[in-house]
């Protein structure tokens with residue numbers, strides 16, 4: 261794919277919940293290898309936007325061009341195929357993104373098998389390799405996620421998503437609900453993987469520290485609207501919108 | 515003697531037509547689970563009410579019915595279903611596989627190869643092979659429609675990871691004509707190769723779950739596996755202690771309080787027939 265075409269190009273996207281705005285008037289481009297952070301207070305529409313972008317929610321209006329093709333016009337089989345090949349989704353709660361009754365190896369292997377891998381030895385070898393990449397010891401390969409700590413579960417979810425080398429990864433609060441020290445380690449790991457694999461990422465967070473560490477660019481949302489959009493340092497160090505100024509200063513006080 | 519209080523084969527004609535429509539749809543889309551409005555039958559679920567309804571919808575007065583349970587014609591379950599149709603449809607019954615036109619079965623495929631014109635009706639407890647992996651029916655329906663079956667291999671992967679080999683020995687999943695993955699009901703995997711390219715019509719009825727599915731004659735049926743862990747239709751490594759057959763599915767039977775064991779054909783009619791033939795041969 262050429263570098264002079266956005267990976268994802270979004271125009272005038274809107275999603276309503278009855279009379280209430282989920283998100284509206286959202287337009288942006290995501291370039292290959294770029295990490296876009298979406299920040300904003302609770303209820304500002306971050307998850308709604310991410311859901312629409314990843315095809316988990318049906319938007320009401322607008323255009324989502326992925327590599328030039330409108331995903332809203334795609335058939336469901338096409339969209340589902342994308343979701344298990346070129347896209348990945350990391351949930352805040354690992355329970356939503358893992359099969360808790362299936363071993364760690366089976367969890368990582370699922371996407372491989374979903375795209376036709378039929379050699380047990382090869383699948384196991386790849387799973388072992390990926391557990392190593394997310395710092396889970398190979399001897400835990402046959403353990404169920406239930407026996408893992410929260411941080412390990414989240415790393416397993418990441419391995420399970422990245423094993424097929426997706427191009428575009430959606431993440432909704434991937435470090436939420438974890439202890440600060442566990443968060444730091446996970447962030448480090450994520451940053452390394454994003455860099456090494458050249459991933460394009462859209463990450464929702466209301467933790468501005470996470471945004472600063474991972475995101476190249478930021479969109480600030482409020483009441484379903486994008487109220488500020490720019491390079492991460494610019495947005496965080498020199499916020500233009502009054503709301504962003506408040507958001508940034510309130511974080512600094514914590 | 516027909517019990518005149520009932521319509522032929524117990525079910526009313528409208529119900530039988532409804533079931534036949536489901537059967538025809540099932541035959542047109544091999545391996546696809548067709549919903550149908552399962553009726554109360556005068557026997558509890560788990561006694562094969564799905565199979566009984568399918569049999570009732572297929573039977574004609576000219577048919578000869580055989581009923582087996584785990585290969586045997588003389589278990590309580592098999593006897594009561596056979597009696598049920600003797601009473602409500604007045605059809606001829608038999609224990610000889612080759613003489614039957616309709617065979618209702620629980621958990622086995624007869625050893626004698628079936629022929630064109632025969633119908634094999636399976637009693638199915640749980641028709642959805644994805645059930646234990648994905649409980650949401652809305653999702654499993656999509657997975658079937660789109661042939662998204664990676665999850666079936668996750669199950670086999672887990673088997674190998676835990677037991678060193680694919681330990682699933684009953685209800686071993688198959689893929690039909692390269693599309694639908696199907697649960698062949700709890701037959702031993704030894705019987706799986708007989709599902710494919712079979713001359714008979716195979717019909718599957720799940721009463722409680724209200725599903726019917728089917729394999730028309732000579733359908734391509736493949737047991738799922740891995741390249742490095744290929745499917746194996748295993749059986750006990752013995753010959754039958756009664757008839758000497760070395761190629762049949764065997765039951766292990768405890769014969770006394772000391773725990774003595776013997777291996778005998780699970781298909782009792784096949785075994786008895788072989789024994790009779792051997793005796794006749796010896797008498798000559």
Ligand SMILES: Nc1ncnc2c1ncn2[C@@H]1O[C@H](COP(=O)(O)OP(=O)(O)OP(=O)(O)O)[C@@H](O)[C@H]1O
Pocket residue numbers: 277280281282283300301302303304305306307308309466
């Ligand atoms: N399923 C739903 N039905 C109705 N309204 C909803 C639904 N989901 C979200 N909303 C509303 O849409 C708006 C945006 O919600 P959304 O979950 O996208 O916010 P968020 O930014 O992800 O919040 P948080 O940080 O708490 O996760 C809110 O007003 C919310 O109440």
Ligand SMILES: [Mg+2]
Pocket residue numbers: 306307308
């Ligand atoms: Mg949210």
Ligand SMILES: [Zn+2]
Pocket residue numbers: 754755756757758759778779784785786788
């Ligand atoms: Zn025998």
